[in-house]
Amino acid sequence: MNKVTTWWRDFRDLLSPRYCAICGKHLNPCEEKLCTSCLLQLPYLSIQDYLDNDVSRVFWGKLPVEQCSSFIRYGADDEIHRLVHQLKYRHRPDLGRWLGRQMALKLQREGFFEGIECIIPVPLHWRRRLKRGYNQSEQLALGVSQITGLPVLTGYVRRVRNNKTQTHMSHSERIENVKDLFWVRRPIPHLHVLLIDDVITTGATMLSFAESIVASKPDVRISILSLAKT
Ligand SMILES: [Zn+2]
Numbered sequence: 001m002n003k004v005t006t007w008w009r010d011f012r013d014l015l016s017p018r019y020c021a022i023c024g025k026h027l028n029p030c031e032e033k034l035c036t037s038c039l040l041q042l043p044y045l046s047i048q049d050y051l052d053n054d055v056s057r058v059f060w061g062k063l064p065v066e067q068c069s070s071f072i073r074y075g076a077d078d079e080i081h082r083l084v085h086q087l088k089y090r091h092r093p094d095l096g097r098w099l100g101r102q103m104a105l106k107l108q109r110e111g112f113f114e115g116i117e118c119i120i121p122v123p124l125h126w127r128r129r130l131k132r133g134y135n136q137s138e139q140l141a142l143g144v145s146q147i148t149g150l151p152v153l154t155g156y157v158r159r160v161r162n163n164k165t166q167t168h169m170s171h172s173e174r175i176e177n178v179k180d181l182f183w184v185r186r187p188i189p190h191l192h193v194l195l196i197d198d199v200i201t202t203g204a205t206m207l208s209f210a211e212s213i214v215a216s217k218p219d220v221r222i223s224i225l226s227l228a229k230t
Contacts, residue, residue, distance in 0.1 A: 021086045021095055022079050033098045034083075043073040043080065045229065050112060055229055058203035063210050065222050066192070067112055070229035071103045074199050080228060084199060087227075093134040099227055100143020100196075107225075108147055116223055117190035119144060119152045122197040122209050123182070125159045140227055141196045150194070156186045157212065163205060178208040184216035192221040200226040 009029040018027045020035040027035060034042075047053045047069045056068035074080050086092045087099070107113065121137035129135050141152045163177050193213065197206055210222050 021092065022082050033095050038079065041079065042083075043075060043077065045070050045073055048110075055200060055224060055226065058200065059207060059210075059224070062207055063214065063222065065210075065224055067116070067194075067223040068225070069107060069112060070200065070226045071099070071106070072228050074201075074228035074230045084228065087136050087139075087198065088132070091133060093136075093139045096134075096136050096139025097143035097146070100140040100145075101147050102143075103140070103225065103227065104144040104147035112225075113148050113150065113194070115192050115221075116150060116194045117192045118188075119150050119194045119196055120157060120188070120213070121152065121154065122195065122206065123154070123157055123159045125162045128162060136198050137196050140198065144194075144196065144225070153188065153190075153193075156184065156188055157209070158183045158185050178204045180212075181205065181208045182212040184212055188213065188217055188220065191219065192223065194223045194225055196224075197226045199228045199230070200224075201230045 006029070013027075013029055019025065020027055020031070020038055021033050022038040023035060025035045045054070047055070050056070050067040050069055053068060055070050056065055059065045059068070072080060074084070087095050104113075119141045121135060121141040123138075124132070124135045138152070138154060144150065145152045159181060160183050161181065163181055169177060195206065195210055195213075200206055206224060206226075210224070213220055214222065
């Protein structure tokens with residue numbers, strides 16, 4: 001880092017101090033969105049096999065998928081819940097882009113993006129997007145794009161309605177809950193698409209999203225990436 005950059009960072013931090021998105025500690029000029037301690041303690045998923053892992057297995061027997069991965073484990077630990085809460089509810093689109101870049105830096109070294117032609121983030125319903133001010137999955141996708149150069153397609157698929165939380169639903173209720181959630185309104189001009197979401201739990205929303213794309217373009221190849229996986 002040159003002297004001007006260092007001076008600028010110190011000056012910026014003096015004017016508007018920045019805090020860790022997880023523990024709230026004051027960040028030093030070398031730290032970005034998380035303090036070093038929180039960054040090192042994230043429960044990273046070390047997925048090596050992109051065809052056979054916790055994410056791809058969610059879709060086996062339901063949808064043919066290619067490369068699948070997820071960055072961190074969404075477990076019981078409060079740290080991850082705080083991070084996702086900041087991303088979704090505390091107006092932190094900057095955190096989404098930064099997390100997208102961190103995911104992409106790791107995955108690009110491992111060849112994850114080979115053959116993928118574009119990124120499509122899971123869209124929010126327009127009412128939720130208006131309330132939140134941004135789509136967190138789109139911010140993740142933009143961060144990935146900053147590293148990989150892959151185009152991010154927005155406005156091609158619309159979320160027709162909001163699905164309810166699925167925690168206490170039976171299997172058949174879950175299927176009904178995500179039925180016809182998405183509508184492909186413009187032909188997708190690429191053959192291998194990477195679908196991005198913030199958290200994959202049951203995979204039902206992502207499956208519904210992918211199925212709507214496959215229905216509109218039967219020869220499309222689907223890869224899947226999420227920030228976190230339960
Ligand atoms: Zn921290």
